[in-house]
Amino acid sequence: MLGWCATVRAIDVIAHPSVSISQLSLVQAKGLFSMRQTRWPDGQPARVFVLPDAHPIHKAFSKEILNLYPYQLRQTWDRQVYSGIGQAPVEVVSEEEMLKYVANTPGAIGYVRKVDPHDTTVRHIFVE
Amino acid sequence: MILLSATFSLNRQSLVKALVLPCLIQAGGAEALEIGEGIQLHGFLSQAAAVTDHNNVGGKSSQGVALNLREVGGNVSWRADPDWLVSAQVLARWAGGADDGDVRLDYGFVDRTLSSGEGRFGVQLGKIKNPYGLYNTTRDVAHTRPGILMPQSIYWDRIRDFVLAAPGISIYGDTSRAAYGIGWRVNALTPAADSREAEFITFLQERPGHFNGKTSWLGQVMFEFDNDRWRLAVSAGELAMRYKPDGISDWQAGSTYFRPRALSLECNGEEWSFTAEYSETGVRRRSYGFTVPDNTAQAYYIQATWRIKPQWQAYARYDVLYADKTDKRGERFFLNTGLPKHLVFSEDITLGLRHDLDSSWAFAMEIHHVMGAAWLPRTDNPGVPTKDWNLLLLQAAYRF
Numbered sequence: 001m002l003g004w005c006a007t008v009r010a011i012d013v014i015a016h017p018s019v020s021i022s023q024l025s026l027v028q029a030k031g032l033f034s035m036r037q038t039r040w041p042d043g044q045p046a047r048v049f050v051l052p053d054a055h056p057i058h059k060a061f062s063k064e065i066l067n068l069y070p071y072q073l074r075q076t077w078d079r080q081v082y083s084g085i086g087q088a089p090v091e092v093v094s095e096e097e098m099l100k101y102v103a104n105t106p107g108a109i110g111y112v113r114k115v116d117p118h119d120t121t122v123r124h125i126f127v128e
Numbered sequence: 129m130i131l132l133s134a135t136f137s138l139n140r141q142s143l144v145k146a147l148v149l150p151c152l153i154q155a156g157g158a159e160a161l162e163i164g165e166g167i168q169l170h171g172f173l174s175q176a177a178a179v180t181d182h183n184n185v186g187g188k189s190s191q192g193v194a195l196n197l198r199e200v201g202g203n204v205s206w207r208a209d210p211d212w213l214v215s216a217q218v219l220a221r222w223a224g225g226a227d228d229g230d231v232r233l234d235y236g237f238v239d240r241t242l243s244s245g246e247g248r249f250g251v252q253l254g255k256i257k258n259p260y261g262l263y264n265t266t267r268d269v270a271h272t273r274p275g276i277l278m279p280q281s282i283y284w285d286r287i288r289d290f291v292l293a294a295p296g297i298s299i300y301g302d303t304s305r306a307a308y309g310i311g312w313r314v315n316a317l318t319p320a321a322d323s324r325e326a327e328f329i330t331f332l333q334e335r336p337g338h339f340n341g342k343t344s345w346l347g348q349v350m351f352e353f354d355n356d357r358w359r360l361a362v363s364a365g366e367l368a369m370r371y372k373p374d375g376i377s378d379w380q381a382g383s384t385y386f387r388p389r390a391l392s393l394e395c396n397g398e399e400w401s402f403t404a405e406y407s408e409t410g411v412r413r414r415s416y417g418f419t420v421p422d423n424t425a426q427a428y429y430i431q432a433t434w435r436i437k438p439q440w441q442a443y444a445r446y447d448v449l450y451a452d453k454t455d456k457r458g459e460r461f462f463l464n465t466g467l468p469k470h471l472v473f474s475e476d477i478t479l480g481l482r483h484d485l486d487s488s489w490a491f492a493m494e495i496h497h498v499m500g501a502a503w504l505p506r507t508d509n510p511g512v513p514t515k516d517w518n519l520l521l522l523q524a525a526y527r528f
Contacts, residue, residue, distance in 0.1 A: 027246060027304045036302065038210035039244055045210045053487055054438060067355045069398055071435070076356075078272045083257045083265035084215030084235045085300075087168050087205050 011061045012115055014099070014122040016108040019044065023126045030066055032109055034076045035086050040107065048089035049101050049110035057095060061111045065127050171202030174270045176523040182514035183504055186224045189519070197521075198222040199268050201234060213239040219268055223285065225507035234268070235293050249301040257293045259313045259348035260363045261405050262392045264291060270525035274403060274431055274443065275480050276494050277521060280503035281427035281449035282390060282405045290367060291388070294319045294341065307353070314347040321369035336375050342368035342383065361392040363407075371416065382416030401433040408453065426453035439485070443494075445478040449502045470515040474500035490525040 080086030237254025296317030346365030458469030480494030
């Protein structure tokens, strides 16, 4: 039971339903969320949505899914944005907005707390 | 210092959304705006204040509060396609007598990703930021700096324009695996060299004539381990500039070559980060009508940063610069020139505190106790600088 609990994550990575991928490796997920990778593994252009650094869901996502501290992600984005070698992710203010934008933006990737597995407006992405 | 940043995307659909949606979504954190996709616009503005007991930083700081420490900039980037990126940033910077707020193109280039996936490879063409150490590419953006003042040993403001960015070509790549990541970059460039500080560094005083950059290169390899907890970078290159005398000068035409080598290590924990960088920069001067011995500058710093709370961090740094590693105390320099020994070394102990009010605003305060004047800009200190001095800096930074 404890082992099962330890593997359950409080955060779901979600994508636009047009995304054909249902699973990402940790390296692939980090590549997308760090904005170094601009395409999904199948070649589709990716569009990254995040919550504010101080948002509890962002903190949980950074640590539990990416195994990074939020400040590390911020430093990575800042280094790219202010040297011109990359762009910043789109920041949304709430979980509701995250769901709305990911559901309506082709190629979108984001994250929310556990959502209904039968919700077909977004695709669930398993990060291993 | 203050930083402003905004992100906009422009297309017809987005403009419609912008008109009908009272709340626009954000990009890049803070208050930045994103109203579509493809084009992002960021800007920044910063202000610091300096007070010293001796010597001057950012103006006449020894006689009052010096406020000539300011940065204003903005950048635009257009990702026309996942493999194409066009970026440019303009910057105006005030730094005492060394920088007077002239608006300049900080960078401006086209980036083409030639292969992507778990291994990426690409090329950039234009005016490009130089890879050097951990912070060179974003040193003018207060939120990205490890303190108000960059560690002057490695990131010598006196030669910043020479090292910062230059027209040229860059090739880069990175590879990520579960256990590590490797990134690399090599720039071929012609550095900016026409500054008064270049003359002070070569001749120890201003001379008639001017410097021009020659073809140069800089490269960096970055290793990341344990989910980026550890970052290790090796930077190296050769930066060259040519001197052309004007009118009557007792110096003839010549060239100065800098060969920087830097080793950088960063360890990131949840509450603590430790950073150490070490560099040796060979300086060779050729021709000039005189024989000037080669020398190697040695520099290092170690910094500990403690994130006390999510919005508060305290840091301590020990920063050392020797203009000639074989003459650390300036004995030979004094015998050869008659000038004070402390012009060739600096040891700086810094304590600082930073508060991030939110993701837009950051306030910082730091105190420096400095022994020596090797990195002190001569433009603000025309006389003989005092050997032991103290510096208090305050900074407000904003970005959206």
